[in-house]
Amino acid sequence: MDFVDSTTGQPVNRPFDFQLVAGAGETDAPWLGLPLAMPVVPIEYKFGYKPEDILPGKEKYILRDGQQCVLTRPGKPTIRFTVPIRERADSTRAVAAAEPTIYLDFPKIQLPPL
Numbered sequence: 284m285d286f287v288d289s290t291t292g293q294p295v296n297r298p299f300d301f302q303l304v305a306g307a308g309e310t311d312a313p314w315l316g317l318p319l320a321m322p323v324v325p326i327e328y329k330f331g332y333k334p335e336d337i338l339p340g341k342e343k344y345i346l347r348d349g350q351q352c353v354l355t356r357p358g359k360p361t362i363r364f365t366v367p368i369r370e371r372a373d374s375t376r377a378v379a380a381a382e383p384t385i386y387l388d389f390p391k392i393q394l395p396p397l
Contacts, residue, residue: 284344284366294340297325301356305346312349312368323352 285294303323306315325332325342334342346352346366354362 296342
């Protein structure tokens with residue numbers, strides 16, 4: 284994920300004070316496992332780079348397809364979004380045209396609290 288200056292369309296590094304949390308809430312992405320909420324920091328920080336060492340517009344945040352995220356900013360409304368799930372050309376559904384396949388779509392159920 285990148286942040287982009289809406290006036291220029293150019294990517295920018297950490298444009299404002301915010302907190303990004305990924306994995307918050309239910310998801311239709313079973314590959315993510317349990318929906319544990321974790322703060323997201325730029326990948327460069329994991330490799331020891333300091334904010335001033337990152338070239339302008341090169342800071343990157345790694346999110347996975349289907350993750351639900353929450354972006355909070357001081358004095359601004361909270362933003363919730365789900366990372367889009369990309370369809371792969373070689374996915375099972377693309378192969379379905381060549382092979383007869385049955386897809387099961389089970390209803391979601393609400394489990395009682397533990």
